[in-house]
Amino acid sequence: MLAGRRCAECGRVAIDRGKACPFCGGEGGTEVALSGRGALVSWTVIRVAPARYADEAPYTVGLVELEEGPRLTARIAGDPEHLAAGDSVTLGSIDAARGPIFRSTADA
């Protein structure tokens, strides 16, 4: 699951990567549970991929806003044909190289 943290200095919630707050550099904070549910803000289908993922194209990358507030950029699994802004998405898995992978709940 994804871990979140509310920064002690600026109060913003971000994905907890065990590092300083990405928005203000603050070190402290409190843990926030993240549901892994959110909405798709915008997305693209990558057809010309960087060398390391060249054989995976086409694949979808989207900007997701989680229910708890933080945004993240992540792979969106499934057919991109019917995606729409505001679609409900949910965390499917976390890939060691590619990071969190979401899927549209309509696709589930």
Add this chain to the structure above:
Amino acid sequence: MREVAILGVGSTPFGKVEGRSVVDLAVSACREALAESRVPREAIQALYLGNFVGERLANQGALAGVVANRLGITGVPATKVEGACASGGIAFRHGFLGVALGLYDFVLVAGTEKMTASPTPEVTAALATAGDDETEMRTGLTFPGAFAIVMREHMARYGTTREQIALVSVKNHRLGAANPKAQFRKPVTLEDVLASRLIADPLRLFDCPPISDGAAAVVLCAADRARALHPAPVRVLGCGHATGPATLWESADITGFPATARAAREAYTMAGASPGDIDVAEVHDCFTMAEIVATEDLGFFAKGKGGPAVEEGATSLDGKVAVNPSGGLIAKGHPVGATGCAQIYELVRQLRGEAANQVRDVELALAHNLGGSGVVSTVTILGRL
């Protein structure tokens, strides 16, 4: 701060330049700028060189020193500057500061890149290093992809149409066709753009710049010495440099780049100018969408009005502000580390009245360079001395 002038500029053609290395390209542009400036190379006190992917694609580090040696100015402090696709603009800013702060009277600034010898997946991967790998690019996002995500959001939020965005490509290709330095010398139609192959939906091939080789250079000098040396010096009225989020997820609003707005504010304040005063601008159209976003971030048009402005011709040669008369990155080409200096090259030509697509009655010109998906930007305002 002292007043700073530009004495001379130089540029290689942009495109697939066979048989010339990243060093050769830089040397060629620098020699041309020195010749035009009428300053002997012995007068140059420092070199700032913009370059982004030279280590990865051209196997060449220590580039500034290597270029200085090849120019015959060994001994001067030579600094390579890297800020992704804004490397050239940042190099220019450092040269400007060196003269403005009284450290140097004569500074050479250049940008150079050699990209066409590498396969596209390698180039795509090299360019992707401008993003934040840990939190964004590891997903497999590319720069066309990042701007495609911005594009979809801009369309959804402001009603910007696919046709308005494509018209940027039509305009810039038409202008590039008349620019002898440009990589693409053929106009394209709206239908051509909309039928070109998808690169990162909804962004298509003709929404993108080509992979390019090229270099450009600028000779800067203290303004009080410029008039005696050159009949038509250009004055640097303002030069701003700022950073912003390196990723899409850090921004609450991805339809604008705060780094551009910040750099622009600094440049406008320094120049005592406002957006409405600018007659011609070379802006960072790394994608069609990026030109529209830039014209909004620079204050030429209100947020969300950049799309209609293209459609109404407000960014054409005879429009409210002529945008990218060179053909921009999309048609002129985008040798990434050279672009910031190439924009200055084009605007100096505009201010002297000798540009390929000359804008009438140019008093103030603006250059806007952007790195990554907005991690860094420079904005420079030029006028006559």
